[in-house]
Amino acid sequence: MSYDRVRGMYDILPDEIPWWRLAEEAVREIARRCHYHEVRFPVVEPTELFSRGIGESTDVVTKEMYTFPDRKGRSLTLRPEGTASVARLYLTHGLAAKAPFQKLFYLGPMFRYEKPQKGRNRQFHQYGIEVLGVLDPVVDAEVIGFAWSLMEHLGLGGLRLRLNSIGCSEDRATYREILREFFAPSADRMCADCRRRLLENPLRILDCKEEICQPLIAGAPGSMDSLCPECAGHFAAVRQWLDRLGLRYDIDPRLVRGLDYYTRTVFELVSSDLGAQDTLLGGGRYDDLIEMLGGPPTPGIGFAGGFERLVLALQERGCKPPIERLDLYLVPFGDEGRRAGLALAGTLRKRGVSVDLDVRGRSLRKQLEAANEMNARHVLVLGDEEARTGRGKVKEMDTGVERESSLDVDALITVLGG
Ligand code: HAM
Secondary structure (H helix, E strand, O other): OOOOOOOOOOOOOOOOHHHHHHHHHHHHHHHHHOOOEEOOOOOEEEHHHHHHHHOOOOHHHHHHOOEEEOOOOOEEEEOOOOHHHHHHHHHHOOHHHHOOOEEEEEEEEEEOOOOOEOOEOOEEEEEEEEEEOOOOHHHHHHHHHHHHHHHHHOOOOOEEEEEEEOOOHHHHHHHHHHHHHHHHHHHHHOOHHHHHHHHHOHHHHHHOOOHHHHHHHHOOOOOHHHOOHHHHHHHHHHHHHHHHOOOOOEEOOOOOOOOOOOEEEEEEEEEOOOOOOOEEEEEEEOOOHHHHOOOOOOOEEEEEEEHHHHHHHHHHOOOOOOOOOOOEEEEEOOHHHHHHHHHHHHHHHHOOOOEEEOOOOOOHHHHHHHHHHOOOOEEEEEOHHHHHHOEEEEEEOOOOOEEEEEOOHHHHHHHOOO
16 A cells, blocks of 8 residues: 555655755844744644634635544644634633734645645745734834845845735724625626625635636726725825835735735735735735634734745846755775764764764765765765874865865864864
């Protein structure tokens, strides 16, 4: 019997890891510079957290969640995103009373039962930031600024930030009705999902990717005309801050995002290098979410991006992550040589030098070939003679230069350039 991967879930092998590490380290570095604190939360949460938090009519909740009963029949779900969990964490730990203003970030796997394609997986990995407890429009600009700083740090170009405001819950109700009136006469020219959305939540029609619905969507009214004076003022201030900070954006009046918790500012960063799944990251305000989950009124804003897409974009742009090279490959042979080799490897590793050596008793020739293949910086052949005299030749592989050295650890570290 052989086992295959679960469809839409992937292994990440060592040769791809440098891109992942580059991306993960960039997120951590920008989080450090902007003073965000990391949180980690379970991969599994009560189903209701997502169905209430994300919204019963969203695609994520209606068709994409991995939901199962536990042994006591409680419904659990593999997290499809992080915002609802962060809101839950904020409530679980009483942060609303203790420290209501929070700047948090997270990284980790998420799960959605979507149709797999390039840049869209069933297990994918997100990085996200969330700022809780402040309504000021300057925070919207700061969160968008984080996204731009991350991309700049990674040297990614070809990007466009789409920005919109969908207003408060009253504005959204108004907008939903405007959309219902707009789409109703064309219901028979829409996909089956959109006919359902027309009844349940016409806002979701704007996220539809079906070919047949696109001409209709392109002509739909934008959300900005439905904004109340307060929400319109907030959006104007956000734009002013973005302008002051020199952060680029394009207004997209029909951007609503696919999750129901959003209020006011919404945005997405898209990449011209990614094809159909071109959204590198997306986010917005969710000023009602914490209250909806049973907490006090607490504004929130954040975004999340997929690492898979970030890695693809980096690769498309020809980015070459630094490859970690082995400092020293030891080639021991003979009994004495092998004994000395193992001891030397142990001592050098304790001093921070990366060392590998043959453990399969292969021939000298095979070991030297291995040293070449693994792109080691240096090679040291350690036979019985070297073990006895305590001296050997360290070869620098890039130049071919050989240097004679004592096998004393300090002397070796000097020769290795450390
Ligand atoms: P989202 O738009 O559902 O938002 O996902 C954010 C990002 O995660 C997407 O832009 C994409 O890069 C990545 N992503 C989503 N689904 C997949 C998938 N199936 N395969 C690969 N990548 C994927 C959220 O999740 C919100 N929680 C964002 C947020 C945070 N809003 C406020 N705070």
